[in-house]
Amino acid sequence: MIQLFLLIALVGYGLGIFLPLLAHRRPHVQNILAHGAALLGAVGGVVVGAMGLAAEGPYVFSLPSTLPLLRYAIRLDPLSAFFVLVISLVGVAVSVFAVGYVREFYGRHSIGALGALYNAFLLSMTLVVLADDGFFFLVVWEIMSLVSYFLVVTEHEKAEVRYAGFFYLIMTHVGTAFIIVTYLVFYQQAGSFSFEAFRNPSEPLPQGLRSVAFVASLIGFGTKAGIVPLHVWLPYAHPAAPSHVSALMSGVMIKTAIYGMVRVYFDFLGGEFPWWWGFVVLTVGAVSALLGVMYALMEHDLKSLLAYHSVENIGIILMGIGAGMIFQSYGLTQLAALGLLAGLYHTVNHAMFKGLLFLGAGSLLYATHTRNMEEYGGLIRKMPWTAFFFLVGAVSIAALPPSNGFVSEWLTFQSLFLSFQIPDLLVKMMLPIGAAMLALTGVLALACFAKAFGISFLAMPRSAHARNAREVPVAMRVGMAGLAVVCVLLGVAPMVVVPVIDRVTAPLIGVSIADKVLAEGGLALMPMGVGSAAISTPVLGLLLALLVPVAWLMAVVIGGKLRKRFYKTWGCGITLKPRMEYTATGFAQPIKQVFSTIYRPTVKLETELLEESRYFAKRMHFETHIEPVFQKYLYDPVVRSLNAVADRLRVVQAGSLQLYLSYIFVTLLILLLWVR
Amino acid sequence: MGVIHPDIASQMVDLCAALLLLTCFAIVAQRRLSACVDLFALQSVFLAVTAALVAFLTGIHHIYIAALLTVIIKVIVIPRILKKVIERLNVTRELVLNVNIPPSLLICGALVILAFYITQPIISLGFLLTKDSLAIALAIVLIGFFTMIARKKAVTQVVGFMVMENGLFLGATAAAYGMPLIVELGVFFDVLVAGLIIGIFTHRLQDTFDSVDTSKLTELKE
């Protein structure tokens, strides 16, 4: 049965790659073909994922290839099934959305190419998490990176898009290089690239090599995931890509990196870790989370803001995983399972709400043709559905009860809190500090989304773009609705989700905590058994939903019938204009000032005075920037030194034909002598 | 004397010591000069209460005298002197900071942790009534020293010095149930004289530079 649906998925994506290219010059047909096929593939993927999670044992399939060392091997175990499910669910929603969205590109870019690349992207991501052979993994990983590069540079006529794509290409290859190093370390010990051999090598790896593998995979997968300081490409690439692609990249592609890390740490390097591994992951996670949200607050390009939030949420996921790893090093397996569970729950939550938010941003872009938040405003009246779905996404990402974000953040807090069982003093003190950073991150995210939603949708339109906006086509709304529904379900039904994720964590850590976590007849999550902390989002949601009409009823009983009058907002006697509204930059200004040690803002103000009277200003120019710390102190020096080295080496290329021939000649002579 | 359960007794002394530590943080977080002096007076009150409590619980009576001296000198006399200095010299109310408040708070937090880490071996051998207070005493000394470094005005140097002395007194009371009385008297007298000298010094500073910012002293070398 699994084979059947796997085949459906592969065929679906495969058709999506080839068919659109055939229907030449008919963009609408290409659109329907591409996204219909993608939908087929994604639905197949959903079923495959679900079946893989429910299955008793892993499903393995492999084919030899014509190249030595390479086998087309796939394996569907609970971990890969989980990620296939996440990828495919988002894929379903985005494919529906894309049917409406790519109309933006009719006539300007080839829809066939876009559709084909889109399907190839989904296919490659699915294969990445299914791969059971190191070499095959690297091949599909590279395909995924290249396909996403081409998708990012769809609008290649814009210089900033080309720059973003180029930056992305370099960074992803740096990451791939480190992943290759990791797999080579395993290969060298195991003698083959098969993951099964990695998992159970004939002799176990010496500790030094294990640490090398750990560090290399952290850097390699971390580049793709977007941990600080390797995150700099994210805020360029995600906004540059078409919005439905950004939704996939941010929602799903960076999760394949999380898959890689979990696979390498818990599966291949499983069992005993030194405590510093988990500690490094936790620290990297905490720093990424905090810096991600801080830079997000200062952005007024909606898609860049969302991209930085992806950095933040990857940080939160890594905090859960890091805490799990620390507990594992001390043998506290139940707590380790809790940490990993929290990390994986946040993974699926983030995929859903980030996908939803990017689709919302795409809808805003479609309707107003600008990404700049400062030009939005009042869109809740023009685009009520988009506003509502965006609100659901905002509430989820701000982790407000009873949303799914709240559940996973609560689980992460609990795993950080339960650190008092660790014997080592220094390590166990770091976890509460991590909790403080998580709390700060959470509230800053709340502030950021109050800003994002408030400035974009509320009050009055700030520009002609916003005034002329209209609600987006049905397909786009349906796509967003689907993800919104999934977000809500993940929030109010954690008792269904937790046993599913437990099926993933149990084989990796060795204990199952599902029965300990559920309580009160399955209504509540209680990580440490009776008497310990618990939440019950269904009850919370129900009571909240009940208390609202109760409040309304109380108001009616005490105050009688509601009599409403409408009038203009009070503006101290002046008629309010949109220019007087609060701006996004203004909203974030106190935060910029309080945390100025991190932002190091620079302000430039130029005033041009009237010639007639030097007391009145004719023109004022105000610029404020925050210092791009990582680019200035980390990337630029590296680029400069690379350029310097390349300049030196340039001597070799003098341009003269005879010189090149003499190089070849000399090399030939040396080789001949050596062979002799 | 031995009527109160020893565990509750040590918890009560711990509580007083914690209140002392809190006032230290309040001093570090202050921007107003007169508030610093007031908080110092409050701290000395808590210190006297702690000493009296220790005296009550252990029955060593000469600690009562030390507590009384604390009240007279550190709660009444020295704050009076300092307030007079501030008034006479028309010192502006704002403090001049070498280190800003949030970083100073973090550093003070780190100093407390450091103090506990250092005194840990001593604490675990402890059989004394007030073992945790020794760590807090060391922390207060370090914070007092840090205040002298992190603030520029002369009056705040005095306050920092006095805070250090408070910490030492707490340490002596906590660890050794007080020093011999004659030593106590000597120390108090020294502190009083030091306060007077610094008061005079501040006057001279004002006369020479028309300001009590001690960083102006660097101008003397030219």
Added chain:
Amino acid sequence: MIESAVIVLGQAVAALLVSPFIVGLIRKVKARLQCRRGAGVIQPYYDLLKLFRKDVVVSTNTSWIFTATPYILFASTLMASLLVPIFLSKVPLNFAGDVITVVYLLALGTFFLMLAGLDAGSAFGGMGSSREAIVASLTEPAMILSIFAVGLTAGSTNLSTIVHKTALLQDIVTDPPPHLMAFVALFIVTLAETGRVPVDNPATHLELTMIHEAMVLEYSGRYLALVEWASALKLLLFLTLLSNIFAPWGIATEAEPARMALGVLVWLAKVSGLAVVIGVIESMFAKLRLFRVTDLLGVAFILSLLAVVFFYILRV
């Protein structure tokens, strides 16, 4: 089951009825300290009644968010109050949320209030939302850490467990320094979150000095009544947390009517005492400039961090 429902209802009624009294008490204390007679302690009840009956004026710039927010704010704050032990240590709803849930439920209300501030399109509302954002950002870490510190003594963040164990002094770590620090930290957080001097002045008329008031500037009639009541509830919730987590003695540890009645009286005494303290503090200090609030909240953060560290070092 019925018993639990009655207790939950009782908690709701207690919280709703007592919160305006607390606000009135604070105002009375301030008035007395200013050598005025001041309005009666029950004046807030009259104010709420008046507001409920008045017409509502809604700005033409606003959307459904503006009209929905008072109800959402009220519901979430009331929901949070139902999770906190008031007169009984084992709250029936303790399986639904712990103290972190309480913090995040309050954040839900704050989120919608920030949106409502932006909705009317006036610069004052935006300013209020923006300032609320920075104050909330600085209080959250301190709040979470002081909660952790207290939770560590009881081994859980479940409020009922903490209160129950502290009340019976069983199975719990008693240690004055971290408790004192956590208390002071949480007290400072209370002042910040409920918009009291020295962080925000609830009685000011000058928009440029407002934080919380600026966000609700456009509300009138029953909307304003609900928002005011929700603020009072939030204040009462924090005072209840402060008194019942750190000094819960007197609270009913079993669901027996006599003991619960005693619990109500003891609770009333404690929160009234804290209200008087707040009134005195509001009269002693001036409101801080917005960018000086960081210093104060920095103290709260350090104290809560030290409370947690103390626990680990002293329990080694």
